[in-house]
Amino acid sequence: MAPAIELTGITKRFPGVVANDDIHLEVAEGEIHAICGENGAGKSTLMKILYGMQPPDSGTIRIQGDEVELHSPAQAIELGIGMVHQHFMLADQLTVLENVILGAEPMRSLGRIDFQAGREHLDEVGRAYGLDINADDLVETLEVGERQRVEIIKVLYRGAKILILDEPTAVLVPQEVDELFRNIRELKASGATILFIDHKLDEVLEIADTITVLRQGRTVGTVKPGEVTAHDLAEMMIGSELPVPDAGASTVTEEVALELSGLRVAGEGDRAVVDDVTLSVHRGEIVGIAGVEGNGQAELVNAIIGIQDPDQGVITLLGRDITHVSVRHRREMGLGYVPQDRHRDGLLLGFTLWENAALGHQTEKPYSRGPWLSRLGMRGRANRIKEDFDVRTPNIEVSAHALSGGNQQKLIVGREMVADPAVLIANHPTRGIDVGAQAAVWDDIRDARSRGLATLLVSADLDELIGLSDTIVVMLRGRLVARLDPNDVTPRDLGAYMTGAALEAGAP
Amino acid sequence: MTERLTHRLMLASAAPIAAVVIAVVLSSIVLLISGSNPLAAYADMVQHASKLETQVDILNRATxxxxxxxxxxxxxxxxxxxxxxxxxxxxxxxxxxxxxxxxxxxxxxxxxxxxxxxxxxxxxxxxxxxxxxxxxxxxxxxxxxxxxxxxxxxxxxxxxxxxxxxxxxxxxxxxxxxxxxxxxxxxxxxxxxxxxxxxxxxxxxxxxxxxxxxxxxxxxxxxxxxxxxxxxxxxxxxxxxxxxxxxxxxxxxxxxxxxxxxxxxxxxxxxxxxxxxxxxxxxxxxxxxxxxxxxxxxxxxxxxxxxxxxxxxxxxxxxxxxxxxxxxASREIVEIMKGVIILTAVIAYEVVRRIREREEAAAAAAAMAASPGADA
Structure with a gap:
């Protein structure tokens, strides 16, 4: 039988990079095929090509043995290929049924939507693939895992036999991942072919029948999970040894650097999005904040750096009340910040690297003297950051958007570190960067910690939290609900706290 | 380094020069269509502007x-x-x-x-x-x-x-x-x-x-x-x-x-x-x-x-x-020229910006590939 998908010699170039370089991929009918690779290895580009969102520069695509040219997602859907994006595309105010039929509505006469037919078809799909969902629930009331199931059903409803899942576990806690994997196995049993993109190796080994590894736009190899270990896969992915976060010996001191007491931040309708948070971070300590995204971490961070005003509580930096002090003043007092979204909050993309190296510190020496900028000081610091933090760039005169994500992040971390802050707020500091840059960022934070830096680490990467933190606190619905020792907590336990399951069941 | 600098200067000046050249070409076409001799019109303009008194007028307007x-x-x-x-x-x-x-x-x-x-x-x-x-x-x-x-x-x-x-x-x-x-x-x-x-x-x-x-x-x-x-x-x-x-x-x-x-x-x-x-x-x-x-x-x-x-x-x-x-020529040709210059300038600047962006991205990617630690 012809393979469900066969890609030969796929090449796709973007300005300055070859995203896909002569890629070969063969996916057998009815298998779960995982595509692994670091960020920037070319996974997303390849999937976009397969889903008709971008044409390849060269190479051929065969679906069930027939050579096709894909020009649009609509055409891919017609060929039975469906894609579940990492970021859900659902209308919160509509029901599951309405979301599923949206854009493919069964019609009755006079332009009326035939909801009955839609419902029947939806039930049929649900039964056929063993996916359980209530068609009349409002999407806004659903948990993340359920929303993902709606996305999958949406694709199946349109007749997809080949499903592309783009990093489906990135948004899930471990318990939800189990549920997703059960669903994926059901789908397979019902005859679907699944292309599964991921870079979490244990997950890949657990679910996949076949694994193809990409590195720097090329296919490194195709293996069976029984034949390799996670370690082998990691080496294939990065071409060298996989770094692990490890905090090393404790350097925690008695001296409190950052203290929050009774902090409350109001969201819409005066509902507390940060609710009575009390926390202290000592010099030499890394406090990790775990939590499913949207449980108040963003607002907590905003209140600490000063762009959102808390309505109750006190923030103390190095013994001084900074609750209502300006952002600039806080920064000058020694508050460093690595933002979650570096393009939105961390960089001036069209500006040179040396200007970016000064952003947030432009009032401090050596970037300026009094009201005057010092270009010499700015360039000098930028060069030092480039050397010390291994920012890979031809020179510091290029603009920030020329750098890869990992190098942009190294620039930001370097900028904050050379300012020698007393307290660092690291908000998802390694999100979306490759393993090499990730290890570098971890090293930088650890080094600074040993010199007495107090760090508040907010992360969705549970291994990172456990590996780096001296203390982990769990944030749920705006409150700190648990305080854990990273030495005796597993990602699975942490997941249970993050969803609140552990609290309802009583602490394990 | 000087070569790079020359290259940058050329890129920077390419846009406005291209804008003016294209504007002159397009205005000439308009003048021809309206039955005027573009060369005669430009000659009048340049000759007039070469007078000191006109230059004072230009500066007074430009200020x-x-x-x-x-x-x-x-x-x-x-x-x-x-x-x-x-x-x-x-x-x-x-x-x-x-x-x-x-x-x-x-x-x-x-x-x-x-x-x-x-x-x-x-x-x-x-x-x-x-x-x-x-x-x-x-x-x-x-x-x-x-x-x-x-x-x-x-x-x-x-x-x-x-x-x-x-x-x-x-x-x-x-x-x-x-x-x-x-x-x-x-x-x-x-x-x-x-x-x-x-x-x-x-x-x-x-x-x-x-x-x-x-x-x-x-x-x-x-x-x-x-x-x-x-x-x-x-x-x-x-x-x-x-x-x-x-x-x-x-x-x-x-x-x-x-x-x-x-x-x-x-x-x-x-x-x-x-x-x-x-x-x-x-x-x-x-x-x-x-x-x-x-x-x-x-x-x-x-x-x-x-x-x-x-x-x-x-x-x-x-x-x-x-x-x-x-x-x-009709004096309104001047308004057409202004409009064309603005349009071509905006387009030319954007084209140059994209070329520069692409060159920088390529240089940064080359630096990454060339530095030790990154595999080929």
């Missing part, structure tokens, strides 16, 4: 255009579209003309007083739009357009009547206008400065002293923008307000300050005319504010670029007169 362009550019740098330069300069013009005629001061102080009043009025009027934006979320495009109407058909129309110079044959020589300012309040012409380099300026042409003020404004704009912490705050806040906010720059504060500064420079636009005639007439030179937006666009908000753009527009405006006199 307010430059100030207006800088006013718009300050807004653009903060990502604000101050479309209200028009209203701001007319309001500043009439208030400064009126108050300037009410006081008696030694010359230097008198001139300074008038200029300061003009800047204060422009700054406050424009700053009001900034305050509306940060406190009430009113888009500055909407508010400044409405404030233009408030000035042009409101305040200025009212005050020109209210402050009109009295008498059947008024002190302004029979023309309707505000009370004339005493000689001590008028900035003298700088013909003598020009004549150091050239022959005597004839035909009673006077090179405006505001040219010096405009040059000072340009230098101050350049220095503040590029050499001060405040300028860095302004540029960064305009480029990325959220990153800048996280970096300690209050975006609201910057909006109000940028609008105010823009209005202050706008306030000087009408001073070229006031310093020449000494009063606010019933029909002051108008539309300089709107043209300033085009000048800023063509000059890329860069102090020197805006100066070149102002000179080009000044040249075209002055040329339209000679075309009408010589009959080589």
């Amino acid at each position: 307010p255009l430059y100030l207006s362009g800088v006013a718009a550019a300050i807004g653009f740098r903060m990502n604000l579209f101050n479309i209200g330069v028009e209203g701001q300069y007319l309001l500043a013009f009439i208030v400064a003309a009126h108050l300037g005629a009410q006081v008696e001061l030694p010359s230097v102080l008198h001139i300074a007083f008038i200029l300061v009043v003009a800047m204060a009025v422009g700054g406050m009027f424009s700053g009001a739009a900034g305050v509306l934006k940060v406190t009430r979320g009113v888009n500055e495009v909407i508010s400044t357009i409405m404030l233009n109407a408030v000035v042009i058909s409101g305040l200025a129309a009212w005050w020109i009547v209210e402050w009109q110079a009295g008498g059947e044959i008024s002190a302004t020589g029979g023309r309707v206008g505000t009370e004339p300012i005493a000689e001590s309040g008028l900035l003298p012409d700088i013909n003598s400065w020009l004549e150091v380099f050239t022959r005597e300026v004839g035909l009673g042409k006077k090179l405006t002293g505001m040219l010096v003020v405009a040059l000072v404004v340009g230098v101050v704009y350049h220095v503040i923008l590029n050499r001060t912490v405040f300028g860095f705050d302004l540029r960064s806040s305009g480029a990325n307000p959220t990153a800048s906010h996280v970096g300690g720059v209050s975006p609201k504060r910057m909006v109000v300050i940028a609008m105010t500064l823009s209005g202050m420079v706008a306030g000087l636009v009408g001073m070229t005319e006031l310093m020449d005639t000494g009063y606010y007439p019933s029909n002051p030179i108008s539309l300089l504010g709107f043209t300033g937006i085009a000048v800023a666009l063509l000059g890329r908000n860069h102090p020197a670029g805006v100066a070149v753009a102002a000179l080009i527009f000044g040249f075209l405006d002055v040329s339209s007169g000679i075309l009408q006199i010589s009959g080589a």
Whole structure:
């Protein structure tokens, strides 16, 4: 039988990079095929090509043995290929049924939507693939895992036999991942072919029948999970040894650097999005904040750096009340910040690297003297950051958007570190960067910690939290609900706290 | 390194040169279609512009255009579209003309007083739009357009009547206008400065002293923008307000300050005319504010670029007169040329920006591949 998908010699170039370089991929009918690779290895580009969102520069695509040219997602859907994006595309105010039929509505006469037919078809799909969902629930009331199931059903409803899942576990806690994997196995049993993109190796080994590894736009190899270990896969992915976060010996001191007491931040309708948070971070300590995204971490961070005003509580930096002090003043007092979204909050993309190296510190020496900028000081610091933090760039005169994500992040971390802050707020500091840059960022934070830096680490990467933190606190619905020792907590336990399951069941 | 520099300079100058060349080509086509000889028209324009007196006219026209362009550019740098330069300069013009005629001061102080009043009025009027934006979320495009109407058909129309110079044959020589300012309040012409380099300026042409003020404004704009912490705050806040906010720059504060500064420079636009005639007439030179937006666009908000753009527009405006006199072409061709230059400039700048971006990305990718640790 012809393979469900066969890609030969796929090449796709973007300005300055070859995203896909002569890629070969063969996916057998009815298998779960995982595509692994670091960020920037070319996974997303390849999937976009397969889903008709971008044409390849060269190479051929065969679906069930027939050579096709894909020009649009609509055409891919017609060929039975469906894609579940990492970021859900659902209308919160509509029901599951309405979301599923949206854009493919069964019609009755006079332009009326035939909801009955839609419902029947939806039930049929649900039964056929063993996916359980209530068609009349409002999407806004659903948990993340359920929303993902709606996305999958949406694709199946349109007749997809080949499903592309783009990093489906990135948004899930471990318990939800189990549920997703059960669903994926059901789908397979019902005859679907699944292309599964991921870079979490244990997950890949657990679910996949076949694994193809990409590195720097090329296919490194195709293996069976029984034949390799996670370690082998990691080496294939990065071409060298996989770094692990490890905090090393404790350097925690008695001296409190950052203290929050009774902090409350109001969201819409005066509902507390940060609710009575009390926390202290000592010099030499890394406090990790775990939590499913949207449980108040963003607002907590905003209140600490000063762009959102808390309505109750006190923030103390190095013994001084900074609750209502300006952002600039806080920064000058020694508050460093690595933002979650570096393009939105961390960089001036069209500006040179040396200007970016000064952003947030432009009032401090050596970037300026009094009201005057010092270009010499700015360039000098930028060069030092480039050397010390291994920012890979031809020179510091290029603009920030020329750098890869990992190098942009190294620039930001370097900028904050050379300012020698007393307290660092690291908000998802390694999100979306490759393993090499990730290890570098971890090293930088650890080094600074040993010199007495107090760090508040907010992360969705549970291994990172456990590996780096001296203390982990769990944030749920705006409150700190648990305080854990990273030495005796597993990602699975942490997941249970993050969803609140552990609290309802009583602490394990 | 020098090779790289030459390359960069070539890229930078390619866009404006291409814009002018394409504009000339397109205008020639229009002239041919309308039955005129483009070469004859251009010859008239160039020949006219080679006269010293015409050059004085061009500079006198370019001076307010430059100030207006800088006013718009300050807004653009903060990502604000101050479309209200028009209203701001007319309001500043009439208030400064009126108050300037009410006081008696030694010359230097008198001139300074008038200029300061003009800047204060422009700054406050424009700053009001900034305050509306940060406190009430009113888009500055909407508010400044409405404030233009408030000035042009409101305040200025009212005050020109209210402050009109009295008498059947008024002190302004029979023309309707505000009370004339005493000689001590008028900035003298700088013909003598020009004549150091050239022959005597004839035909009673006077090179405006505001040219010096405009040059000072340009230098101050350049220095503040590029050499001060405040300028860095302004540029960064305009480029990325959220990153800048996280970096300690209050975006609201910057909006109000940028609008105010823009209005202050706008306030000087009408001073070229006031310093020449000494009063606010019933029909002051108008539309300089709107043209300033085009000048800023063509000059890329860069102090020197805006100066070149102002000179080009000044040249075209002055040329339209000679075309009408010589009959080589219709004077409206000048408006077509302005439009084409703006359009081609915007496109050419964008093309160059993309080429540069691509080159930088390629260089950065090459640096990554070449450095140790990255595998081939």
